[in-house]
Amino acid sequence: MAKKGSITYIKNDESTIPRALKKVDIPTAEFYSQVIDSLLDYAIFTIDNELTINSWNAGATGIFQYEPDEILGKPFHTIFSDTDISDGIPEKEVELSIKEGKATDNRWHICKDGKKIFAHGLVFALTGSDDEPLGFVKILRDITEMKRKEDAIDIHVKELETLNTHKESVISILSHDLRSPLAGFISLIDYTKTNLAEIDQTELQGILEILHSSAITELEQLDHLVEWGRIKYASETFFPVQTNLFLATKKVISLLVENILSKKINVTIDIPFDYIVFADTKMLHSTLQNLISNAIKFSHIEGAITVTVIRQENRSVIAVKDTGIGIAPEILDQLFTPSLTALSSRRSNNSSAGIGLLLSKHLVEKHKGEIWAESKEGEGASFFFSLPDQCTASNEDQESQKDGIEKNEINTTVK
Template sequence: MGNVLVFFRGYIPDWASIPLANVLLISSLIGLLMGLEQFLDKKGSHIHNYILTSIFLIIHSYYTFIEPDLNARNINIAFAYVIISFQIIYLMFRRTPPIAMRKITRSIGYLFCAVFIIQVLHIIYNVQKEDVVSDYFKSSTIESLFLSSWIIITVLMPYTITLMYNKRLIININKQEEKFSKAFHAAPFVITLSKFSDGKIFEVNKSVEAISDYKIEDIIGMNSAELNLWGQKSDRQKFLTSLSSNGFVKENEYIFRKKSGELFPGSMTAQVININNEDCIISVINDISNRKKAELNLRNSEATLRELNSTKDKFFSIIAHDLRTPFNGIMGFSQILRDQIKENNYEDIDKYAEIIYTSSEHAMALLSNLMEWSRSQSGQMKFNPEYIDLIALIQNTLGLLKTSSEQKQIHINLDAAANIIVYADKEMIETVLRNIISNAIKFTPKKGVINIQTKEMESEHLISVIDSGVGISKDDLEKLFHLDKSHTTAGTNDESRTGLGLILCKDFIDYHKGKIWAESEVGVGTNMRFCLPKINPSIN
């Protein structure tokens, strides 16, 4: 606007073409300075420039209307340009900290260095001039050269500023692309960009190498069907159908295939986007193998917790009911004995004593099982294997249970080699034998037969306790070794049974890496079997 007013000098009032025009020119330079500061994010105070503009207007008005002097006006204009140019030069070369940014602003700095030098020379020239000129259109040749140089600079200035802004724009675009590229490739999941029309992948991040074992160059230009990425072909069709109808797929779980053929579960999110006027698909595949394992562990923990709760309930049930039963018998018949002795009545006293003994024996066996089972569950049970004679251990157990078997007139046959040496925990195996043979006696009727057999296998010793008792149904066989499903049945002489003994037997056999199971037929009898692995003496 200032240049336009100067151009019409002689046709418009002097106040508009001289003071106002030049103030507008100076103000435009100050505005340029402020714009460059904002461009470089280096805003500063401009009070001094406002004061400079006011002083400039006063001086210029004085030498226009009161004492007309073109040389003085030229010095005033040149001095204002020098001050503002110096500020722009300092901003371009010193206040712009990053070296990369200085490369962008350097051209503007050089341009205003030229402005600064020309205006300093202009000041020197006008100060040395002796003649006073008041007519703008009668300037000397040198003044015309100064004016021409200013016009050239004015023409170069928009080009230089545009060039600077373009360079800055390119740098910003490159930075944004670098940020996107870093985020794209640093993402811990697979991100692909593919064409909607044919599914050809044209961009994929580096995580694909860690998750699927494919190299980036193996994938570019291929679609998922050609790469055989889908674990099930029907999943790909479901995915495409959902994407076509909704425009997106959110966290759908599918099975994917690695380059090696290994399958893995993945959560997939995809959306149709438009790139360069072409529909494309951005897909994100997250490997959720660890999450699935965590979910499985959680379900297993839940099952274990339920089992522990069931075990606790069963334990309290045994204490509350089964352990109380024999003590009720002991206390009841002890009371009868005491009363009869006071009355000197000794009739049936031996029978009551036998009942008390049997109840005490049962209570002791139950307490023993409870203590050993609780130690096993709490981890306090120590596993101390040693070389033991299994046949001697069986014979010792039969001696302990001789009274029980003779009361029912049960004949027990032992069909075994002279001795069998096993590497096992003696106390645990004693408990296993005691519980299994005791159960066989309980469920074998009077004058029945129990056969105990041992057999040496290729890698283990097999022990079988076969009774001729009441037998167990197929459904109840599955409950024998589970505390929460334990099967309890009274013996042939109404002997009580908790089912805890067999649970304890399974725990102890598991300690030995062995197996225990039962085969039975109702009305025929039960074959309770367990095996202990052979141990090579050279290893131990």
């Protein structure tokens, strides 16, 4: 026979209830204070209705470096930048939190030592049981490292976009700007080959001069492309040293003297013979050669070119000025822009000016300098580039660079 079940009632006292099930009384204010202070990755503090800081957790001390006794009683805007303060950002955050319940932002804040941190922040309005305003609470998290990584990614993306633009420019030059002159080159050779018996000595001489000039121009263009690619895409060594600007300019002029004399151009180097700049010697040479070559090409017969330098605070500004045909305003605005349209416009009058100016821009920017142009059509052009003063040459260095410079080489004029 089955045994009947039974129910037994036991009277429990407090001692028989497991500790985990007991109701434990914890002081609410102290409990939440300990929780907030344990959040070391977050700055949590409150401000009163007068926008004065009246509580400050350990996380806020860790992030902003202010101890509670240093910050309590200070205005809310203490942790904001001067720009944000002048723009009324602290007040706007509070107003938005009242209107919408909270205000969210990502911005730079200022620590005790002046260091800037980028933080994600929230502001909440605090109200009492009868909805009276009690103040506000601000919660911040330091996301400076995340911001730096995002900025680095943005910079990388922009660099890739720029490289892609440069790639398109190079492809355009290779496919059109180099191919078209070569087509003319071949056509002229075909004409000569077909009509050689009828061509007299004078005409043949003219054809050879055209072919020679075209070949030189195309070689120059290829040299610019190679140099541009080397600077832009390869890890080119950048080695700035104290360099005598007068001697560097004089060397470039000596290499271009044939072109100068053929057009009877007066070239003046108006630079002190002991003027020192801090630059990569090869890059300075390329920049000067590009700008002076362009000045020669666009100068009239018996024109004038002047190379000068002036000191401006912490930099030297070198100028190459000519009295040539000048530059149209629509082209001037695009001179240093690596776009297909800009290159096409610049190359409509000269086949190598466009890429040469882009190369010069890259070389100058390697030095943290700037390059720009000024011109009025029909009145010549002036090209300027700056080189920051990284250091000053010692007297010994200057004396060694003066060796071999004769007095009559100062402000040299090539005629």
